[in-house]
Amino acid sequence: MIEFSNWDILRNLLLAAQWTLLLSIAAFIGGTVVALTLTAMRLTRNVVVMRIVRVYVELFQGTPLLMQMFLCFFGLSMIGYEISAWGAAILSLTLFTSAFLVEIWRGCIDTLPKGQWEASRVLGLNFLQTLRHVILPQATKVAFAPTVGFSVQVVKGTALASVIGFVELTKAGTMLNNATFEPFKVFAFVALIYFALCYPLSLCSKYLEKKYHVAR
Amino acid sequence: MSLVKLDQVHKYYGDFHVLKGIDLNIKVGEVVSIIGKSGSGKSTLLRCINGLEAYQQGGIAVDDKEVTSEDIQVRRLALSVGMIFQSFNLFPHLTVGENIMLAPTIVLKKSKQEAEKTARAMLEKVGLGDKFDRYPEKLSGGQQQRVAIARALAMNPKVLLCDEITSALDPELVGDVLKVLEQLAAEGMTLILVTHEMNFARDVGDRVVFMHQGKVWEEGNSKKLLSEPQTEELKQFIGAVL
């Protein structure tokens, strides 16, 4: 049997953590792009379009991320569409992230007083001009803190990719545990690394919240 | 010639009949004060005049053009009807100068220099010439409201609608805002104001419209109407506010 030193364990975990990080970033970028599109759709106030967004949000917020991942991975391959664990993980995390970001951003836009829309309207600005010059500059400031705060959920969500066989931090932890039979040590390291990834994000979110709440 | 003309306007919120057949003719340069109890429909009336609210029956015309609440219409209307709100509604992320220049540059497509020149002139007019680069939150309520007036004036409107624009202000700041309105009135601006300032209505206004239960209950020359109210309701109302 091979001996694992603490350093060996940590080194292997850190290598796998790169994939956690990469997956988080990819999901966050994908989620942001999709959420921006959905937010724009929602703002058109077209009843049908708004209903579609509503259903999308309910669907991906109302089902466990794990099920979404299973469906993306096994479901897609069953209907003849081969997808790698990596692809399925990114896809499902993107869907998950976007569904939450749309709702977070909706809240940010809705907290702006109705008077901002009305003042723009009586000055003759059209819908897009109002969005661009009045609503979005204010809403984005409010949105920074909760958006960064939510990114912590994305990082933690990547752990579920381990169940479809994608080797990220959690999966690497399980594998090392099977080899070393030192669950406490291995998973303590795993937890520490997750913490090291998430804590700066939480701090950043708190900082942004303070900064923009005082300013308003 | 009438600038604002309402003809048997009816407005409903769902089943609730808010405006029950309003007739009103307002001439160029007239200063009209709308008074009445809370809930009598004063704000709704103003908001129908500039298309912020839709009405269901009758007709409204400003400058001989029909008013509807269609988006395009509201934008065309914005060129001739300015509105000032009780809560100022300045854009907090823009400086005072940027607040005033926004609509002239993107709606009227004025050059930046031209818009800035107008903005500075309008600020001068409301007595805030030195506040161009400030952010709204650094100003008192009275100053913010005067910026809102300057912002509306920069669009060169034919008529200004004011909905209780001094009601959110500390008493000592009300005078500054009223002085600006008085000056505008003297320059011949057409003003339609919902107000609780009876002294202003009597001394500066030409005409008072008393609304009650969604109707124009009584109207006429401001001095005469306020000193010799004809209806029981107006007598009561004047008794209550004075």
Ligand SMILES: Nc1ncnc2c1ncn2[C@@H]1O[C@H](COP(=O)(O)OP(=O)(O)OP(=O)(O)O)[C@@H](O)[C@H]1O
């Ligand atoms: N968006 C709305 N939906 C339903 N009812 C409304 C709406 N806006 C106003 N109302 C109702 O219409 C009536 C008239 O409202 P309006 O705001 O015009 O009154 P007002 O004379 O301006 O009163 P105040 O002096 O309190 O401002 C009130 O009974 C009010 O509750």
Ligand SMILES: [Mg+2]
């Ligand atoms: Mg009102």
